[in-house]
Amino acid sequence: MAEVNTTDKDAENVIRIMVATDNHLGYGEKDALRGDDSFIAFEEILQMAVDEDVDMILLGGDLFHDAVPSQNAMHKCIELLRRYTFGGKPVSLEILSDQSASFHNTINQSVNYEDPNLNIGIPVFSIHGNHDDPSGFGRLSSLDLLSTMGLVNYFGRWTDLTKVEISPVLIRKGESKMALYGLSHIHDARLARLFKDYQVIINGPNETDDEWFHLMVIHQNRADRGPKNYIPEEALPSFLHLVIWGHEHDCRIDPESNVLRDFYVSQPGSSVATSLSEGEAKKKHVGILEIYKTKFNLTPLPLQTVRPFIFDSVIIADWADRLNLSEGDASTKVYNFAKERVETMIERARELITGHPKQPTEPLIRLRLIYSEESHMFNTIRFSQMFVTRVANPADVVKFERLNKRMKSDKISVDKEAMQRAMEVDNTTRVEQLVDNYFEEAKAKNPLKLMHSKALAEMTYRLVEHRDTNSADNIFKYYNERAVDHLMETLPDDENIEDELAKFRLRFSADDILKALDASNRNRSATTSAIGTTPKEENGGDLTESSSRGGARGRG
């Protein structure tokens, strides 16, 4: 990468940009301990932008965690943007392109710092991500609200999902000229198809001299999560100099060269951990991007207010000999081993305390125990109680995960977005396959873990008493569907799918199943009896049928 030299660093000619993404404001806001984490980190970023005297802030999407943020999250965001980005500092970026075409839902069809009624010190530019995409009545993104208020310059919003045409915002500062390309989140499968069909058109500046710095910001899967479920870097045009990649939460902010396309990719990662996965435990950063003509520097700045998070993973089988698990009470031995391990992790978390007065210090701790013998497992709830006052996530410090094929082979992601947007996807059924596999495996080995014992009892009763031979099938099917629904609602990380299923199991009582079975019975025989046979075809649809629309994609 052609670095900006110190001699180039002429304040009048170097565009200085604070780069950050996936702030997920409002994530876990109701958690007594962790509720402010997202806001604290975002405030630190804004404070850094002020301290670093940047010309602008560039956000890569998912500013908010929820498509409709709570009043609390929206209010805190407004407050922070008002406090840090307004003010008397003159903005020295000149917009050369048509502002009314570039920015979405503004009052004066202009960038906010040219609005005569607002005094903006540091303009914020943002695309939307998958979490703050337009939704609900009116199809508004929360960024539309911020744009209309004049708090954010919302750009890169597509208006036609059958053909995406991107024209850059053209920005000049002294001798440097930047063409800023934004592509707000589109479902990966859809976007991949558009790329394949040559329906993504990225227009360069009209002036095609070689003095433009071409910067693109997108919010998509970058990691390969199966065909059509990510955007290969190579899909982007080679005239770009740098791509800021949002959506992926692990910090890979140091620009990585794509040799095929001769550009760099920087993936800043999220500023708050929204799952207890390995990637989120990586040190979090934002960056200062300096652009001088076609050269750039990206200086990573570690965030000081991010809550310490230590992730560790152990395959118990690897320790079986050392822990002598083949003799005596293996469960207790693993328990003690885990306890010691967590203590060490808490110790290591102390090293992540930065001394920043706003950093929350109780750490996030996640020990993943990969087991192959059930006799090695222990009660994780009791285990967690030991750490209630010492960690920020006492409920799920330890997580057991079965050693299975998918762990040995390439990791298969549970696809959260695809679940939500199952309607749009036509190519995969990976989620349901995953759940199916899980059920098949678990059903064979440990059926009671799958279902509340009351449901099993009722199933037995029906089989015997009512000669209802469909009961078992129907109950399993119904349960299966509700489990998929639950996953679609809770969107667990691949790390957390088993946890979520465990929660679901606890919540899902025999009554839920019976209600459903009874309801379908009653439709047939309402006035004569509330219990009859359970006709297969009325029992709430078939998993294969109802879920064949699902697909797979990843990340937050």
Place this chain on the structure above:
Amino acid sequence: MAEVNTTDKDAENVIRIMVATDNHLGYGEKDALRGDDSFIAFEEILQMAVDEDVDMILLGGDLFHDAVPSQNAMHKCIELLRRYTFGGKPVSLEILSDQSASFHNTINQSVNYEDPNLNIGIPVFSIHGNHDDPSGFGRLSSLDLLSTMGLVNYFGRWTDLTKVEISPVLIRKGESKMALYGLSHIHDARLARLFKDYQVIINGPNETDDEWFHLMVIHQNRADRGPKNYIPEEALPSFLHLVIWGHEHDCRIDPESNVLRDFYVSQPGSSVATSLSEGEAKKKHVGILEIYKTKFNLTPLPLQTVRPFIFDSVIIADWADRLNLSEGDASTKVYNFAKERVETMIERARELITGHPKQPTEPLIRLRLIYSEESHMFNTIRFSQMFVTRVANPADVVKFERLNKRMKSDKISVDKEAMQRAMEVDNTTRVEQLVDNYFEEAKAKNPLKLMHSKALAEMTYRLVEHRDTNSADNIFKYYNERAVDHLMETLPDDENIEDELAKFRLRFSADDILKALDASNRNRSATTSAIGTTPKEENGGDLTESSSRGGARGRG
């Protein structure tokens, strides 16, 4: 009232205020025809404020219809306030009181036009009403968001519900000095008690010369809806000159003198009809309040963009002879009479078309038919189909209402707020009484109207087959409770309570009842049988008990 003379009308010394209230932004926003009504009227008000060159806008609460407005409603509100209230016009109001104490959730602890980063042309001052009061996570009012954005000066927010102390915002313009007292909505029963206990303290200005104009704005029940369910004007101190009364939707904007207290009360009324009641059909206005020293004028300005609304009410019995209802097909005679009547109303609605280009012209039409004989009724759904393309509310043009005691005596309000806040109230059970009365009356005369026939069939079956003598009681009780829940959720106007119950009846199927009965059975006998007896005490509580907290109050 001491009027401002033309000679006083010195632009430098007269405070000119646009007065409006109960804009209910977002009311019915998903209705294809009526969805924009609230926004259109609010825009007209803002445009008038600009045209009238007022010094400020004073709103009396319920700017939004929903405590958590949709993104659409919030976005449109932001857009309108940004368009009409920002700009270069200098604001000539000087705030003499402590601004940080007066305004809630501001960035700079100042009135918005003194915020150095905003350019405000017409400051908006608002209290909150019962619809936009602080709620949900974070206990924020939507006005907090607007305040933090700098779009509204949110004042009169109490912070202690055991003692309310009001200090005025002191405002000077030239020779005129105004003390502006705000009291954001408090549940009437609570506020009435605070008044009774002398826990409402209204502080005058420190300077107690007689040159202050004392203006108060409140958002409470004004009409007598029973002891403690409204605030008598006399509760307010006599040093006030004028009270702007929000919350009541019928326009009584012309100041009415309260002789006991020697002040005037102006009730501007809502700018959008949120129910098809008589009061909402009154011509809607806002006002220009001019204050010169201790004199004032209030000039009503009719709103030009409000959708035409004609309300009419007929007691069928009064027409029985003229329509010769005792002979032949009375239902058809009433049908034809109603048809003619509605045609006349649609005709009359044409006279309400103002010619304003933004006024929606399809009228709201509500004909209330008060009946005493069921043979006089007809199918209102079929009736309404005649008017589908000609009125804005085709679903409910005609409403039958039973002539009963409560119509003959003083009108008893259904208390929407009290339902919502049943937790806070300890003194009345009027809602439930009303529902109880309704059920008792209806049960005796027309039980099928109360309940889906399937539920009755099932009840019969249980009585006979299972000798479950509690079934009838339990089903009625359960139904009753759900009906109360439904009313509490939908908060119908007293005009609409029967409509709502009819809707509830349609939606509430036998299955709902059976599910509930079964669920309680299953708790007892899950593994042995899904049907058993229905123990009374397990059947979801008792109406008298569960609802004794309810209270009564009124309006939007």
